Amino acid sequence: LDETYDPLQVEDRWYPFWLNGGWFAADTQSKKEPYTIMIPPPNVTGSLHMGHALFVTLEDLLIRWKRMDGFEALWLPGTDHAGIATQVMVERQLAKDGTNRHELGREEFLKRVWTWKDEKGGTIIGQMKRMGASCDWDRERFTMDEGLSVAVREAFVQLFEQGLIYRAERMVDWDPITMTVLSDLEVDREEEDGKLWFLKYPLADGSGHIIVGTTRPETMLGDTAVAVHPDDERYKDMIGKMVKLPIVGREIPIIADKILPDPKKGSGAVKITPAHDPNDFECGERHSLERIQVIGFDAKMNENCPQNYQGKDRYDARKMVIADFEKAGLLDKIEPTKFAPGRSQRSGVVVEPLPMLQWFVNTEPMAKKAIAAVDSGRTKIVPEVWKKTYDHFMHNIRPWCISRQLWWGHRIPAWYCGDCDHITVSREDATQCSACASKNVRQEEDVLDTWFSSGLWPFSTLGWPEKTPDLDKFYPTQCLETGFDILFFWVARMLMMGCWFMDDVPFDEVFLHAMVRDADGHKMSKTKGNIIDPLHLIYGAKAADLDPEMHAELLKQHPDGVESQGADALRFTLAIYAAQGRDIKLDIDRVEGYRAFLNKLWNAARFALMNLTDFEVTSSYPDGLPAPEEDLSLVDKWILQRLAEVSKDCQASLEAYKFNEYAQGLYHFVWHEVCDWYIEFIKMSLYEDPNPRRTATQATLLHVLETSLRLLHPAVPFITEDIWQALPRGQDAPESLMIAPWPRLESPGFTEEVASVDLLVALINQIRAIRGETRVKPSVQIPRLLLTAGPAERQRIEGANAYIQRLARVEEVVFIERAEADTLQGVATAVVKGVEIRIPLKGLIDLDEERGRLKKELARTQADIEFVSKKLSNEKFVAKAPPHLVQAERDKLAAYETELRTLEASLLELESM
RNA sequence: GGGCGUAUAGCUCAGUGGGAGAGCAGCUGCCUUACAAGCAGCGGGUCACAGGUUCAAUCCCUGUUGCGCCCACCA
Numbered sequence: 012l013d014e015t016y017d018p019l020q021v022e023d024r025w026y027p028f029w030l031n032g033g034w035f036a037a038d039t040q041s042k043k044e045p046y047t048i049m050i051p052p053p054n055v056t057g058s059l060h061m062g063h064a065l066f067v068t069l070e071d072l073l074i075r076w077k078r079m080d081g082f083e084a085l086w087l088p089g090t091d092h093a094g095i096a097t098q099v100m101v102e103r104q105l106a107k108d109g110t111n112r113h114e115l116g117r118e119e120f121l122k123r124v125w126t127w128k129d130e131k132g133g134t135i136i137g138q139m140k141r142m143g144a145s146c147d148w149d150r151e152r153f154t155m156d157e158g159l160s161v162a163v164r165e166a167f168v169q170l171f172e173q174g175l176i177y178r179a180e181r182m183v184d185w186d187p188i189t190m191t192v193l194s195d196l197e198v199d200r201e202e203e204d205g206k207l208w209f210l211k212y213p214l215a216d217g218s219g220h221i222i223v224g225t226t227r228p229e230t231m232l233g234d235t236a237v238a239v240h241p242d243d244e245r246y247k248d249m250i251g252k253m254v255k256l257p258i259v260g261r262e263i264p265i266i267a268d269k270i271l272p273d274p275k276k277g278s279g280a281v282k283i284t285p286a287h288d289p290n291d292f293e294c295g296e297r298h299s300l301e302r303i304q305v306i307g308f309d310a311k312m313n314e315n316c317p318q319n320y321q322g323k324d325r326y327d328a329r330k331m332v333i334a335d336f337e338k339a340g341l342l343d344k345i346e347p348t349k350f351a352p353g354r355s356q357r358s359g360v361v362v363e364p365l366p367m368l369q370w371f372v373n374t375e376p377m378a379k380k381a382i383a384a385v386d387s388g389r390t391k392i393v394p395e396v397w398k399k400t401y402d403h404f405m406h407n408i409r410p411w412c413i414s415r416q417l418w419w420g421h422r423i424p425a426w427y428c429g430d431c432d433h434i435t436v437s438r439e440d441a442t443q444c445s446a447c448a449s450k451n452v453r454q455e456e457d458v459l460d461t462w463f464s465s466g467l468w469p470f471s472t473l474g475w476p477e478k479t480p481d482l483d484k485f486y487p488t489q490c491l492e493t494g495f496d497i498l499f500f501w502v503a504r505m506l507m508m509g510c511w512f513m514d515d516v517p518f519d520e521v522f523l524h525a526m527v528r529d530a531d532g533h534k535m536s537k538t539k540g541n542i543i544d545p546l547h548l549i550y551g552a553k554a555a556d557l558d559p560e561m562h563a564e565l566l567k568q569h570p571d572g573v574e575s576q577g578a579d580a581l582r583f584t585l586a587i588y589a590a591q592g593r594d595i596k597l598d599i600d601r602v603e604g605y606r607a608f609l610n611k612l613w614n615a616a617r618f619a620l621m622n623l624t625d626f627e628v629t630s631s632y633p634d635g636l637p638a639p640e641e642d643l644s645l646v647d648k649w650i651l652q653r654l655a656e657v658s659k660d661c662q663a664s665l666e667a668y669k670f671n672e673y674a675q676g677l678y679h680f681v682w683h684e685v686c687d688w689y690i691e692f693i694k695m696s697l698y699e700d701p702n703p704r705r706t707a708t709q710a711t712l713l714h715v716l717e718t719s720l721r722l723l724h725p726a727v728p729f730i731t732e733d734i735w736q737a738l739p740r741g742q743d744a745p746e747s748l749m750i751a752p753w754p755r756l757e758s759p760g761f762t763e764e765v766a767s768v769d770l771l772v773a774l775i776n777q778i779r780a781i782r783g784e785t786r787v788k789p790s791v792q793i794p795r796l797l798l799t800a801g802p803a804e805r806q807r808i809e810g811a812n813a814y815i816q817r818l819a820r821v822e823e824v825v826f827i828e829r830a831e832a833d834t835l836q837g838v839a840t841a842v843v844k845g846v847e848i849r850i851p852l853k854g855l856i857d858l859d860e861e862r863g864r865l866k867k868e869l870a871r872t873q874a875d876i877e878f879v880s881k882k883l884s885n886e887k888f889v890a891k892a893p894p895h896l897v898q899a900e901r902d903k904l905a906a907y908e909t910e911l912r913t914l915e916a917s918l919l920e921l922e923s924m
Numbered sequence: 925g926g927g928c929g930u931a932u933a934g935c936u937c938a939g940u941g942g943g944a945g946a947g948c949a950g951c952u953g954c955c956u957u958a959c960a961a962g963c964a965g966c967g968g969g970u971c972a973c974a975g976g977u978u979c980a981a982u983c984c985c986u987g988u989u990g991c992g993c994c995c996a997c998c999a
Contacts, residue, residue: 016961207999224999238999272999281999290999350998400928400994496994526993534993587947590938594929594992598936600948607961608947618958671938675946690958698957776965783965789954820956878943887979888942896942903943 012620012737016613018577018606019550022729026140029732034078034750035145037085039480046082047488048074049469049518050146051501055090055153056097056131059138061527061535061597062494064545067142068582068726069524069589069670070492074145075725076665079753085485087472088139088146090132092155094420094461101127101419113190117418124419138546142578143728145749152472154464155421162471163421163464164438166512170372171425171436178434181369181412182289187310188358192416198353198362205350209278209343210336212237215253215262221246222343224277226350227287228336229328232259232316233305236283238294241267243274258335259317266298289364302366310363325363370414370423370457378408380510381503390506390516393668397495397523404499413460420458428452466504469517491518494526522668525588527595540564548602551575565599573599579727580606583674586726590671608678609730612723615686616734619716622697626709628741636759637714642707645811646692649768652761653684654715658754661722674726681719688772689715695817713738718754767807770844771814774798777843778819781850785839785860789820796821797849799832804846833916837924840917841868842910858924865918872911879904 013020029035037045048070053063070086078084101124105111112120132153139146152159170176184193208228211220221237237254239246246265253262265280271294272281285295286304295302307313312320312328320328336342353362382405384390385398392398414423426435428444429451435441443450464471469491473482487509491502502521509517528534535542540563547557554572557565565573583605588595636643636651643651657680664673693712696702717738724731728749735748745751778796787793796815800808805826808815812824829847838849839861852861879900882888889897 015959205998226999277999279999283999288999290997348998396928403927404995528992588937596936598948601936603961604936604947610961611959614959614962616958621958675938679946686958687963694957779964780966783953786953789956789964875943882942882980885979889979891979892942900942 012613012617012734014617016610016730018579018609018730019575021733022141022143022549022578025729025732026143029145029747029749030148032747032750034747035086036147036149037083037485039484041083041484043081043083045085045485045489046074046077047085047087047485048490048492049472049488050086050088051493051497052089052091052152052154052465052468053135054093054096055128055135056093056100057135059135059142059545061543061545063135063139064142064581065524065527065585065589065595066492066494067139067144068585069522071142071144071728072582072586072670072725073490073492073665075728075749076753078145078749079721079724079751080755081752083484085150086144086146087150087152087485088136088144088148089152089468089472090135090154091461091465092128092153092420094415094417094458097124097128098417098419112418120418141549142545142582145728150472154461154468158474159464159467159471160421161438162467162475163459164424165476166463166467166508167424167459168436168438169512175373175376176413176436177371177373178368179371179410180366181371182292182364183367183369183416184353184355184362185308185365186355186358186360187308187363188355188360190308192367193355193362198355200351200353205348205352207277207346207348208333208336209345210257210282211341211343212254212256212282213341214249215255218252220341221249221254221265221280222278223280223282224346225282226348227329228332229312229325230284230287230305231256231282231332232312232320232328233284233286233303234261234263234282235285235295235300235303236263236298237265238268238272238281238283239265239279240272240274241269243272243279245274246280257339257341258332268294268297270294270297286366287364292364292366304365306363306365308365310360367416369412370425370455372411372413374408374411374507377507377511378405378503381405381506384506384510384516390518391520393520393522397498397521400495401498401503404503411460413463414455414457415460416456417458420461421464422458423455425455426452427455462500462504465501466508467512469505469509470513475512486513486517487515488518490520490522492522492524495523496526498523525595527597543597543599545581547573548576548581548599549578569599574603576602576606577609577729579609579730583608583727586670586674587678588671590669605678608682609727611682611686612719612730613734615681615690616716616737618690619712620737623709623713623739626706626713626739628713628739630741630743635757637710638707642704643711644693644696644704644708645764645767646689646814647704647708647711648759648761648764650685650689650715651711651759652765653680654718655756655758658718658722658756659758662755665725670726677719677723677726681723685715685719688768691818692814695813718756720748721751721754724748724751767811770804770807770846771811773843774808774846774848775815775819777841777848778815778821778850781839781841781848781856781861781864782820784864785856787855791820791855793819793821793850793855794823795851796824797827797832797835797838797851798824799827799829799847799849801845804844808846836920838917840865840914842913845906845909847913858921862918862921865914865921869911869914869918872907872914876904876907876911879907 050070051066074084074086102112105115115123167176184198186193205226207224207226209222209224210228210231211222213220223237225231234256239250241250249265250267252265254265256263271290272279283291283294283300285291285300286302287306303315305312305315306325310325312323312325314321320331323331333342354360355362382402385392385401392401424437426437426441428435428447428449430449431444431447433444433446435445435452437445441452444452469488470482470486473479473486475482493502505517509515526534540560542561543565551574552572554566554570557572559566580602584602588597657676660676661673664676693708696704696708717735720731720735732748798808809826815821815824832847832849835849837852839852839856841848850856852858883900883904
């Protein structure tokens with residue numbers, strides 16, 4: 012291994028090796044139990060962002076873990092055509108060239124999109140590979156692949172034949188500049204200042220007027236009713252009467268509606284314009300009101316308006332309406348108000364809600380199955396809090412509008428007959444009407460919502476509607492891992508579609524991860540300037556390479572840019588962050604901290620290699636111990652016991668999706684147990700020659716390191732493979748760490764040794780603390796250490812003197828009896844776990860420093876005594892708390908009191924000096 | 925407006941009905957033959973606020989406040 016860990020060099024080495032080994036590929040014929048994850052397909056033309064980095068990390072972690080653990084692991088990758096997003100990008104491109112899709116025509120436009128897809132489509136796949144994703148790339152799918160398109164048609168036709176797909180009118184958000192329908196995702200709503208106009212509508216019978224409030228007076232030209240709440244006393248008598256609509260002169264009814272009018276808002280009476288407001292539209296549906304469209308697709312007043320309004324812009328018309336009302340004395344008042352009109356992301360113009368014919372899915376019957384699947388526990392949602400959200404959505408599910416007025420996507424397989432109005436829905440392209448056989452048919456222009464095809468993803472990717480061996484082997488999948496933000500868009504749809512078409516759930520478990528956000532908890536976005544690009548963290552990015560607007564926040568914190576951290580460090584960081592409920596506020600300093608950890612691992616491996624040159628491996632995966640038990644030293648046994656415990660913890664953590672516990676546990680074990688203590692402990696026996704236990708210690712060191720690498724591999728695949736390949740191993744070893752067996756270690760039962768080493772560590776720490784606080788130079792050896800202990804403790808320490816001598820820098824360890832200890836003069840004193848430590852001060856320790864330290868120690872012990880005494884003097888505690896806890900407190904008190912006496916005596920003695 | 929989440933060290937975050945933890949940052953010493961991206965030591969917290977339950981609350985319950993997210997809506 013090189014002297015320093017260079018993540019970029021390490022990470023360049025292994026991906027092709029893994030690919031060539033064919034170990035990412037899943038075997039349909041395998042007898043192994045399958046473990047399958049379907050990738051949440053990213054936008055085909057997208058680029059890797061932190062959300063992707065997170066799911067790649069977690070899913071690769073799960074897949075590598077299960078693959079090592081003997082499952083037939085399939086991680087099926089792919090991309091989504093992402094209708095709107097992709098089409099918008101290509102249209103922007105066209106706009107730069109001074110043209111648009113209408114000029115090009117549908118066919119030519121689609122050609123352009125495919126070209127764009129072919130050019131940009133590989134980017135994100137390449138970036139996922141750079142993260143180490145062990146997907147089965149031979150099975151890569153794209154939602155507009157031929158096979159998946161067949162699945163989409165099949166699903167559509169089946170649902171249509173079952174009567175679950177239908178057409179109906181619905182309000183859509185229309186962009187009058189780009190002349191297209193927008194999806195919710197393309198409409199931004201931000202609050203702005205507006206006005207609320209109160210208009211008087213005279214009653215037709217001349218008995219007065221009713222006042223309505225509106226933020227859009229121009230729509231009054233299309234009013235077909237005024238609605239009031241049936242319980243609103245002010246208007247009770249007016250219900251059923253007619254209003255004579257000013258300017259237009261039309262007579263419209265005053266109706267009672269329980270849903271829309273709120274007596275506390277405005278005047279309590281609402282003008283109803285079913286053709287230009289989503290709420291009014293629904294109110295109109297409830298009361299069978301006429302829809303009069305007065306604003307056209309160009310946002311200008313149309314032929315349904317009075318002559319002088321026709322052709323006027325909607326905002327000019329607004330002024331005219333107000334002026335007309337004022338002139339007629341019908342303008343009651345104007346109030347300032349806040350409102351949030353929808354604005355087109357693309358043109359910035361306020362969208363016009365208009366009614367249009369759309370395709371819908373009646374999702375209720377499907378939802379019923381999907382609800383039952385989760386209720387029964389057949390599919391488990393993790394973390395469980397999301398089940399509530401899921402249930403709420405599913406129980407209140409609304410018809411799913413699946414048509415989109417786009418060109419890029421799965422064109423709806425419906426053909427309209429020009430002669431008989433019949434609609435032909437077919438798996439094959441229709442050339443004639445299925446009712447009258449007329450050849451005069453044209454296909455529906457609209458395409459399907461992107462989520463329609465992604466809803467089929469868990470089985471369309473395996474070959475459905477064909478009955479393929481893949482489908483048989485890998486459906487249902489075991490885990491679906493994704494962000495909670497697409498719980499409704501995607502997860503719920505997959506559950507519905509899976510239960511409906513496959514008659515079984517698409518996955519056993521759903522793990523919903525948190526959202527990666529900026530330091531303030533905001534979503535990362537280019538305009539907010541709070542982007543952290545995973546690739547920048549992997550490769551590093553100098554300040555000059557960072558866009559000052561997109562990365563403003565990053566540059567504020569790190570004015571020089573970021574150093575290269577590598578994919579492994581990023582993965583480890585994200586795994587640790589993944590515990591959280593909702594927000595991951597990524598801190599770059601933490602990534603650096605985990606890179607330091609990997610550097611530590613690297614150097615531990617270098618240490619091992621340097622000390623294994625004369626070691627021969629006999630078997631790669633010894634069941635049980637790496638060497639005969641009688642050859643193992645105290646610390647060998649200790650670390651082997653700990654290793655077994657840690658491996659058990661890893662298993663349990665991963666089973667529960669507690670990635671943080673898994674990663675944190677290994678971090679602590681490798682750094683603070685293996686590196687800080689085990690390696691330090693064994694140095695002396697490795698440097699000592701000859702040593703009869705050398706081979707056993709070498710075997711243990713290698714075993715602990717190699718097993719740690721196997722445990723770490725799912726999280727940090729590159730560095731672990733790199734180190735592993737450098738380690739000596741037996742003939743029977745696999746070619747790659749990624750196919751080595753996942754450690755499932757039985758506890759070797761060395762719990763006594765763990766207790767001994769715990770005591771040893773506590774003692775050494777205490778001696779080091781005395782040295783540190785009394786400013787004994789690290790280079791100075793303590794000539795004599797005097798220990799006083801009971802027989803049990805003494806037995807634990809006695810054989811381990813050499814460790815204390817080396818790690819606490821003590822020349823001689825001597826056990827003395829308490830009687831003798833009491834007569835000693837001029838010693839620094841401490842008590843740890845019942846063992847008394849005395850260090851002669853002479854020529855070593857400054858008297859004042861030691862007195863100060865001792866006083867601090869005394870104060871601490873006194874506080875402890877006070878705390879425990881207070882508890883024990885509480886009669887209720889003694890009476891009601893569990894007896895073993897009471898006893899434990901009593902034992903503590905006794906120990907503290909002994910300790911106090913020892914320290915007091917020592918201080919008294921020092922003060923007399 | 926409805927729902928959900930969250931509040932712990934200077935920062936980023938774990939955690940638990942029985943004396944509060946990590947990493948980073950800070951301070952003091954160390955180039956101790958794997959690692960200065962390191963080693964040893966130290967300091968730092970009314971666990972948001974107010975009530976309640978309990979022998980015991982940072983943890984459970986109620987309320988308040990701050991922050992964040994989702995859904996709906998603003999006539």
